[in-house]
Amino acid sequence: MENKTGLSLAEVELRKERGLQNNFTESATKSTGAIFYDNLVTLFNFLNLLIGICLFLVGAYSNMFYLLIIFVNITIGIYQEIHARNLVQKLSIVNKKQVRVIRDGIELALDSTELVMDDLVKLAAGEQVPSDMEVISGFAEVNEAMLTGESDLIGKQAGAALLSGSFLVSGEVFAQVIHVGKDNYAVKLTNEAKTHKPLNSELIRAIRQVSKFTSFVIIPFGILLFLEAFVLRSSGVKEAVVVSAAAVLGMLPKGLVLLISIALTTGVTKLAKKRILVQDMYAIETLAHVDTLCLDKTGTITEGNMRVYKLHSVDENYKEQLPAIIGSYLKNSTDSNVTMQALRDYFPETTNYSASDITPFSSERKWSKMNLETIGTVYLGAPERVLAGDNIPPVVFNAQKNGLRVLVIAVAETSETNILKRKAIAVIEIEDIIRNNAQETLAYLEQEGVALKVISGDNPVTVSNIAKRAGLPNYDKYIDLTTCQTDEDVKAAALQYTVFGRVAPHQKKLLVQALKQAGSTVAMTGDGVNDVLALRAADVSIAMADGDAATRQISNLVLLDSDFTTLPAVLFEGRRVVNNVTKVSGIFFIKTIYSFLLSVICLLSVQAFPFIPIQITLIDLAIEGYPSFFLSFESNKQKVTGKFLPTALKAALPNALLVVLNVLAVTVLASQLNLSQLEATTLMYYLLIGISCLAVIKACLPLNFLRLFLIITTIGGIYVAAMLFSHILEIGWLTATTLPLFVIGMLVNGVLYSIVTLLKKKKS
Structure with missing residues (x-):
């Protein structure tokens, strides 16, 4: 190579035949077909589709409206996975730029993917190293910060290694390719990150838990309710299918997923106006739960200048x-x-x-x-x-x-x-x-209970002093990670120190993993290739827009102005979504609980389930959907406390029990007062609406103009709809006999609900 003639064309072709070319494109992410399969072929979707087919076959078309919600949920799931998959597939450390290669003594401009093993490459200041190489002649200073986190320039001369992804700051060298494709340092460093990151959402996880439980119940309940109606009560096929479908469909909180998606989408739009790009909308929710934030020094706390x-x-x-x-x-x-x-x-x-x-x-x-x-x-x-x-x-x-x-x-x-x-x-x-406002931001995050860690490739003393100037608590608790001999030493240090210096890329990942294993919800900011593995391991990954392209593509959020002081805005949006959804979720789970309890009672008493799917759908739209949609937009910066699912179920339980008691009471009164089936069904449905509206009133407290408007329009709107569409709902109007019973029933329900609410407040 001393004469700098490079490889001959024959030698190049031979290496291409042997697969020694710099064109590695393997991907570990899911295919589009696999994503569609995973979102379509689920037990939850199968049960909903099966019920829909049964309703279709018996001609109960009006009761099939719920399938629209299922379709929207599936669409959102597929979109999120494909969007995340596409971002991961774009992950590439080395930009595909033209490189100058010497072959047969002639200088050629080729794409970096055309390089083969032993190629002779000419590199000058400002150029990125496209593949691992060894310097043959010349001298250059190289910036490897994106790979190692070390900001000092490194001199390279004959015999020195050049790592793919680094940049020449000064000088010019001739270098020989020593690694291609998957053997390159940068590819090895990031290949672990090229895997699909699973959805991390407590809200969706809670809904899946409910769905998983009810899925085991739905099939046997559905079959038993149908047989009971068709065989024991001699109902027609259509009636048996409709009442059975209403019982099992009510157990699944279908509308809540849609509400969560809408609330998060609103957050994405709001943050976009603040120059924050959200690439995974569920990251907004997760950030609301973050209790540990790992910050890079250069480009995060500091401007990098x-x-x-x-x-x-x-x-x-x-x-x-x-x-x-x-x-x-x-x-x-x-x-x-x-x-x-x-x-x-x-x-x-x-x-x-x-x-x-x-x-x-x-x-x-x-x-x-x-x-x-x-x-x-x-x-x-x-x-x-x-x-x-x-x-x-x-x-x-x-x-x-x-x-x-x-x-x-x-x-x-x-x-x-x-x-x-x-x-x-x-x-x-x-x-x-x-950075401007860095001290205020760090102080706010600390005040909100977020533990702060600074991770850098620079000298720990330097980083500690910068952390001191930025107002970071416990800035004096620093460690040089080159002193850690084993991975276990690194993990132990993660819990003892605040500032970490001389950190290698794999050690950043170990620090994040150790914090997560200790029970923390971890967010990580970064701007270089050296941050990729840690970003991938974090619960929430945040990239700076002026950093490396790889970190932008792999992160959940990108700060377009590269300003970490905007993080409180993301935190507020996450809290808004979680707190508001948690507040209204009790309305959605009322139906889940009473549908389960009434199904058990109906099986034991050989009675028909009192409601049909179209009646439940009206409540889904008017009581669950309408007020919850507007309440989810309200500002709510309170710290998230408690777990979503237990909180939601506890909130829904009093209303659900009232529904069961009212259904049983109307059943007894109907036999004593000789009420017709239509009168009994109408009274039950009107009481169901009233009890559900009590949950809306509770969710709207304390009152303001918007909430008062929502209460009035919800109650007035659904009762007007029930009267206008009574034929489709298969109910009638309240009569001289049932109207007094409805008024007395709602007064009793109101008193009981108030007593339960007061007792819960005293306990809390």
Whole structure:
């Protein structure tokens, strides 16, 4: 390779035949067919479809309206999975850009996927390394921060390895490809992340638990109720199917899934206006439960930019000339790293002194120099590299203790390289810029019970001091993870420390896993390839828009302005969804509980289930859907407490028991007062509506104008609908006999419900 002719075309073809090409595309994600299958072929959907087919076969078409809700639920599920799958498939560390390859002595521009093993590649400053390589000749400084988290530049010369995904900051090299495809470092690092991340939603998980329980009950109950009606009560096939369907359909909280999706979609829209892109809407809900937040230092707490904090003149002989010396140095320097940019932003360039014998900055030397006329040789760089230990000014050590980066300007009268001949004339303190409102954001998150962890590839002392400046609690509890010998040591450290420095990518993942194993709900922010594994392991992953493309594609949320101080807005949206849905969920589970209890009673007493599907559907729309939809939009920033399912079931239980008691009471009264079947059914249904409306009133407390409007329109609307569509609902109007019974019944229900509510408040 010394003559730099590269591979011959024959050698290239031979390597392609052997599969030694840089075109690895394997994906571990689910196919579209598998996603459709998993969402369509479920016991829940099968039961609903089976009931729908039975209703269709007996001509009970009006009772099949519930299938629309099932269809919408399936559509949402499929969309979410395909959307998440597509984002994962786009995960790619190395951008597909043209690379310069030498073949048969000719320089060619090829796509990175065309590279083969042993190809000779020419790389220059600003280019990304497309495959793992070994430097053959030349010198370059490389930024591997996206891979390792280490922000310092690394010098690369002949024999050094170049990792795929890193960037050349300066210099030019010829390098030979040593790994292709799945053997590349970047691919190995992220291949573990290329797996489908399962849905993480307590709300949906709770509904699935209810559905799983009722699924085991529905089949035997449905069969027994049908046989009881058809055989023991000699009902017709249509009547037997309809009453059986009503009993089993009422046990499934179909409308709640739709309400959750609508509430989350509203949150997605609101956050988009705040420049927050939500790629998985269920992440909004999960973030409301987060109790541990892992933050990256660079690009998260800090802006990723530097600025001059203070200039110290340490030699009176050069004090007057110092601005001109610095300005002339910057004018003649070709260095363009972030530190030099900070200097140029602070000091104006001048032409007071001409320069010669310019040596650019090197991360290996950690200094640069040039000769300025009448001044001598001027050095700029790290104090310990520019000056002898005894010559370093005390101000340097004070600045370093405060977590500031320090540069010294030193002068030697001649180009003498003896470090003892140099003397400091100035010290420049440089700081990482803390994001605006970072202190307020960290303080708020801490106040809300969110434990904060800072994870970085940089020196832990530096990170700790930056955390101190940002107002992070327990900033002094830091550790250098290179001191951890085993994975168990890393996991133990996760629970003991707040600041983690010199963290390798796989260690970030171990920290997140350890926190989750300890029972925490973990959110992780990141912007580099080194964060990918940890982001994938976290319950909620948050990427900065100006970070690596891989982190943007894999994360649940993307902060489009790369500003983590917007996280409270996401937290508020999550709380709004969870608190509001929890508040109204009791209305939805009333039907689940009373349908189960009445089915048991009907089986034991050989009585028909008192309601039919279309009657339940009207309650779904008017009582469950209408007020809950509007209540879900209300602001609610309270901290989420308690578990969703137990809270919802406890809220629904009093109303459900009242429904059962009212049905039993009407059954007894009907026989004593000789009420017709139509009168009894009408009275039961009107009482069912009234008891369900009590739950709406409770959900609307304390009252405001909107909630009062919802109560009035819900109660008035459903009773008007019941009277207008009485024929379709198979009920009648209240009569002179049943109206007094309805009024007395609702008064008793109101008193009993108030007593139960007061007792529950006293217990809590």
